[in-house]
Amino acid sequence: MATLATPQQKPNRRALRMAEVFDAAASVFAEKGYHGTSTKDIADRLGLQQGSLYYYFASKEEALRKVCEMGVGDFVDSLRAIVAGDRPAQDKLAAAIENHLRPLETRPAYVRVFLSERGHLSARHRRAIGRLTREYEQLLADIVRQGVAARAFRADVDPRLVALAILGMCNWACLWHRAERDPSPAALGAEFAAYLLRGIQKR
Amino acid sequence: MATLATPQQKPNRRALRMAEVFDAAASVFAEKGYHGTSTKDIADRLGLQQGSLYYYFASKEEALRKVCEMGVGDFVDSLRAIVAGDRPAQDKLAAAIENHLRPLETRPAYVRVFLSERGHLSARHRRAIGRLTREYEQLLADIVRQGVAARAFRADVDPRLVALAILGMCNWACLWHRAERDPSPAALGAEFAAYLLRGIQKR
Amino acid sequence: MATLATPQQKPNRRALRMAEVFDAAASVFAEKGYHGTSTKDIADRLGLQQGSLYYYFASKEEALRKVCEMGVGDFVDSLRAIVAGDRPAQDKLAAAIENHLRPLETRPAYVRVFLSERGHLSARHRRAIGRLTREYEQLLADIVRQGVAARAFRADVDPRLVALAILGMCNWACLWHRAERDPSPAALGAEFAAYLLRGIQKR
Amino acid sequence: MATLATPQQKPNRRALRMAEVFDAAASVFAEKGYHGTSTKDIADRLGLQQGSLYYYFASKEEALRKVCEMGVGDFVDSLRAIVAGDRPAQDKLAAAIENHLRPLETRPAYVRVFLSERGHLSARHRRAIGRLTREYEQLLADIVRQGVAARAFRADVDPRLVALAILGMCNWACLWHRAERDPSPAALGAEFAAYLLRGIQKR
């Protein structure tokens, strides 16, 4: 049994340590911003020497990149799935909002870093991530367009602006939300969805 | 005449130069973030030597502080005036949104720096500014409360969350808005106000 | 008189300090090699802080580049002039050798750095300098070819190998030569020229 | 049988691996210089982890020392044998040159490292090697002296300078020589010997 466990644990330990390292990076980046964070800050939080971090990532920027990537996660994929479904647009929009706020529960630091610090990635990586966010915006607007086409939403709304309004409410919430104090992401999403849906629905 | 003109012009010139310096600081801070900006970046934009900046501010942090202060400007005062007025809550909310977006036209860089970089001020100054933003949030929520009390808004809305939703939509807009491409702040405010008002109004 | 001297001295002082800095860099590079030299080593020799060096060059590699460039100096130009002259090939070869050893007197550290450390320049700058050295080699071989064509030198010598033999003798001399101990560069050149000329001349 | 073979093969394998390790070290040192080489560079070339190198040498400097020692090899011994022989000085000089260039064929990287990097050894080891090179120079000069005494060489040559000229030609050749492109070391030596011998011989 012990002999069976050992080969499993080896790579597992590595992966776990890796996760700890990026958790530390994410939380310090979230607190102080990318440029306000020194690699020593991250190392301190892990009880490591500064230089030892470079065993886990090749550069501070790579750390930011990985944190940002884990921050977007499968956001776009799951929104794509929602858009492709055949529920009414109202349901899709509510689901989209809930989908957007969900990671607030599991990895808030990653999301915050993605939202506020991705601009400090190198041009190359910024562009790659920029494509994702643009697609995300498009998909949100597509739901609105579907609703308008189905005469569920008012014809006079601007799909892009609605999408941006949703993003604004939700992203801002990601920045101010504190788990100990504020309503759960799900409850928050329901509330936001209600305000917005009633605001753009046909009566 | 010349002798009379000089004492007037001297301080004037100085004030103008001062404004140029803070404009430069604001725009570089907005672009690269506080910690991503070096004093040389600011000096370069002004065609000055690094050290010469210290005639205009005592430290980089003071520059951030002043930029942030000019970023909030009279936001709170004018919102207080709106709340104190005796128009219907719907009008007040629309006015508040418009009020919030207006500086986007005149000093977008200052607003962006205030929104994204004020967290890097020293604890002392952060707290001072924190009081302002908390009051601002309260005032927005007050308008909602007034509307609920007057049975103009639905009883089941959460005033604080509505306030935060508005702040989210508007602040996010401050970050993505580009004058060359996007609707004017006024138009944008009208649109946002419409979505939100219909969403919380009693029918 | 004093007022006349001041405007001259300002830029002069700067240039002099610059020369001091590169002299220091050259001599430490010559002693310890490029990678064996830390910027602190250079700064110490100047009584400066490490970081203050960057007022004079933008990077350690730039320092190496400039030292190397001052190390080659006008070597190639003056050799070109010698080749183009219309003296007998024997005289040209002797002049070339003397020309090659002359800077040993005025800036031995620069020459040594050029000879031993230029390989650590970035590919870009290495190539640029490589073109120079290849031309130099060609020019030396050209003198030999001229001598062969004029039946002054034996027909069975290999011009390229003769050129490389000369370069070897002279460059090696640049590395071991100590002004306090060894014959003057001029005397050394005369000696080398004698050995070599008698070795390739027709009798 | 197997048990008999093992004790023989074990140390053999080890010696072979050892040789591979020093070959790798020599070739990277030759390429990038001692200080420009990291232990990781050497490990990479061997497909090893950095730390694993320390089974083969105790420190990077020891690696350099061994490479340098293998670079000088039995140079001095074989030159001593040549000097002690009773052939005419001309033959001895030609043999010395050939002897000097021979290792270019079998271990060029070692020779190059010895020539260019031995200066980075610790004072202790540098002195030990310095004694060797000084003796080598003396031996070369001795051949010239023998030739002069035997009236085979001109009386007006400076034995030490001739020795240094030979060393220069040959060592420089060690640095520029590429097996794929340039004449074989033997041919090169013959050519150099011809130039030089004719240059110092009595007619």
Add this chain to the structure above:
DNA sequence: CATGAATGAGCATTCATTCAT
């Protein structure tokens, strides 16, 4: 033998700030 993890010191470089001129 070999690895993976870590260390601690060193390095090139940047930066906010100061100050004599």
Add this chain to the structure above:
DNA sequence: GATGAATGAATGCTCATTCAT
């Protein structure tokens, strides 16, 4: 006001080396 020169501390990163496994 403004500059040029310099500082001293910090920063991101590299590296030789060690050691438990």
